[in-house]
Amino acid sequence: MFYREAGQFKTTYAADQQIFPIRQDRLGMLLLLAVAFFFVPALLSEYWLKAILIPFLIFSLAALGLNILTGYAGQLSLGSAAFMAVGAFASYNFMLRIDGMPILLAFIGGGVAAALVGIAFGLPSLRIKGFYLAVATLAAQFFIVWLLTKVGWFSDYSSSGVITAQDMEILGYRFVSPEAKYLLVLSIVVVLALLAKNMVRSSVGRAWMAVRDMDVAAEVIGIRIMHTKLLAFAVSSFYCGVAGALYAFAYLGTVEPEGFSLDLSFKILFMVIIGGVGSIAGAFLGAAFIVLLPIALDVVVQQWLSGLLAPSVSSNLQLIVFGGLIIFFLIVEPHGLARLWQIGKEKLRLWPFPH
């Protein structure tokens, strides 16, 4: 009844091509942003901001990046964490070696560095497909982490190879409090998500999807395969790189190369698959699921089951339930949480008069 498009006429091309063609969606989005920008930092505790929402947003960004590559351009990658590492270490070095480097520019620089590395490791995608490519991207994962550990210059010759991110300062304001950090991360993520949404609606996005659905056919109709695939790798790595920089600067503060492990790459891929392949909203839903589920499980187990079960059993139980739920979701909704959201919306259009 409330979620109807009846009576909303598009009289201009601009109106027909906006991101959210339905007025209710626009309002809903504005409301969501208003809540995220104004109510969340004011109402939620430090724990929620620091330990849940900031990592959630950062992982959403990384998942968004991988979703562009995997969901839209159809190239499977298991090296996202390595591209995050490139972003983190590049931003650190920009800040370290250039005096007065603005932090936002350093983040962009980190993203660009990751994009360049991404293009280099995307080159094999021109010859290799599917799981062969996925395993080949593992070369990027292991090689980059090895290189960052091995070459002292990247970590400013710190004895153990870790880097400590510099303070974030924009126009004289230092982002120290959790609220400030949260708002900074949120702003960057919102801008980049908007950009991504527009990118996948444009000719670039359509070319990606054509390559994904069948690259030979795409080539036949005149899409430049090399250009398209490498662009997908570059954009995807850029997003991962910025996410990595935020991971170091706004979240952990001090990072070591080994922190960007294969495990993290898998987690990001999970976010994409569980959230929904080829969906911007899916990246956020997936990240929420993967970030929150293990924490929720641990809280439940520690609060209510800690006396009943032996400690090792309760920890392993978490792992089993986590794996089980992933399988369950893949079976119940192989197209991801974003699909559930879509189905919900379609139901809502008819509700409460389904005729």
Add this chain to the structure above:
Amino acid sequence: MKNVIPLKKTLAAAVFSVAALSAAVGDAFAQAKEQFIGLPSYRVGAYAAGGSGLYGGWIDYMAMINERDGGVGGVKLTWEECETEYNNARGVECYERLKKKGSTGNSVFQPVSTGITYSLLDKVVADKIPMVTIGYGRTDAADGRVFPWVFPMITTYWSQATTMVKYIGAKEGGIDKLKGKKIVYLYHDSAFGKEGLTVLEKQAQKYGFSLVLLPVAHPGNEQQSQWLRIRQEKPDWVILWGWGVMNPTALKAAAKTGYPREKMVGVWWAGAEEDTVPAGDAAKGFTAAGFSVAGPNYPVIKAIQDNVYKKNKGNMEDKTRVGSVNYNRGVVHGIITVEAIRTAQAKFGKKPLSGDEMRWGFEHLDIDAKRLKDLGAEGFMPNLKITCADHEGSGLVKYQQWDGKQWKIVSDWIEPDREMVRGMIEESAAKYAKEKGITPRDCAKEG
């Protein structure tokens, strides 16, 4: 009859309110007399084997204090575990989750992971929660002037590396005999493995031995090429700076290439039953460092057996592991935590302590020989005296050898090369202070 019901109601209400009141008071009382300790733990994944022993010993010791003494100074110890899976992001979440628990908040955080330690360096300063890292973590944090909130206690990696050189020197018949000898540094290719590198290079210069560096890629379950190199190099000694599966694999590969295990010295994370048992007979003769020792024959372990396990309240599922290396390390964690509470209580009174007060307790921790004897931990761990400038407190290391069945102590507590290590710590801490814009504390003014 009409009056009865209201009367009954009033009575019931009175009883109820008294009960509620007393419950509330009781609650507040109970809360006021509890010291909360957050325990980030890892019981799944690649390092679960060591983790279950360490957390078992730690929790058992605190349970023993509660059972035997009724807590510390009448204040009961409470704790809550939080699964980190040895993962930095999960560790940070645990830290934030546990921070506000208990009546005074979490009073001490001990991550048992160098990665998580690094991620929390700034956060503990802002939140005023002391971070204690026993046998791991950031070495230069031993300079308490730059890192007031971080305590890399007992022995740091750098001190340990110098004791290894001393131990090897003693085995060669004097430290001057090291001249011209060749030592291989076989290390886990990570931040952890690189910790020992700089200090060993300096030691090599000082004593005139040559150092061959052989990194092993994570996880280290395949070391054929490294051991072929060792066969080619024919070193006099091999220092094994390993972690997890890398240790048994190295021991097996040593046997395979015919390198004597008696000539291998391991870091303490290579010196537990979890490192030698999987290697079977190949581990026999291998020596490793330790900031605490193995074995159940100490009064403190006996006290845990009597007060905890006899009442069926023990944390270990496999009771035979009580007294294993990792278990005893956990007991050391427990002892240090409890003694810091005791020290702080002496100043601030017998009440639950805040993080700030606990920090004072850690900084003034002084576990001398007499105190160790009282604790039933004589020879179990070294003396410990923390000061404002020195957050390491001891530096002493003992060496144990695996005889195929158990770890046997083969050395006394060995002193580190204090001059060199302290110099390096201060230099590195000063660099950190400059980077972060920290003005080091003046320890002369600290009370």
Add this chain to the structure above:
Amino acid sequence: MQFFIEVLLGGLLSGVMYSFVALGFVLIYKASGVFNFAQGAMVFAAALSFVGFQNLGLSFPLALLAAFTTMVALGILTERVVLRPLVNQPPITLFMATIGLSYVIEGLAQGFWGANVRGLELGVDDVPVQWLMDSTGIGVSSFDLFGAGVAAVLVALLALFFQYTRIGRALRAVADDHQAALSIGIPLQTIWRIVWAVAGFVALVAGLIWGARNGVSFSLTFTALKALPVLILGGFTSIPGAIVGGLIIGSTEKLAEVYLGEYVGGGIDSWFPYMMALTFLLIRPEGLFGEKHIDRV
């Protein structure tokens, strides 16, 4: 020269170890198109069950039988609970499901048997063969030779099974074309169950060999990472590819670490096999023995 031969031999023999794990991947991929990332977890679970049963007092053959039964049950259960509901989903979904499965298996194995690390003795010492050492000065471990022997027997068994049994022929038919196999009446689900059971058996063999070498601990799951470059080099669908790929990866990895490692700081065997496989793929995208895939619009 003598040292070179020793490195080469050692590399070839450790390559065989990688092949054990790669074989499990190939079997399942060939028959059902699933890239089963849980193979590493299966290796761990198999070895842990075997040692667990042994600790319960079972004799060697009985423990072997019990562990084998466990693995077969696990395989059948996986087919029933995870794969059957996911039929016709894109390969990536199946791949992710197997990662989820690996969490479940790891949790189950460690929860049930405990997190303790254990030793495993097969009765073959991992020491240099003495007469070879004495006569040529080349150190070759008797255990590695034993492992190579087991690999030869295993591959021979698998080959016989595939070539000469009814089930084997049905398996090959399924691998060639699911729908055609179905249409001539081959029960697809039974075949899949058998494949998962066989993969469980291969995991058990791999677990025993690797477990005897490094001990039985969680790190056995990492053996999967060693098998992946072997897999893309040899091709996902080829059993000989898994063996030859293993030999190539093992030997070049060792030679590179020994002869090149010192110039770049060492520790390169984490990525070198992947890089090499990658370079190889650029020349031959379907792997050494993989089937050439022709795209049709």
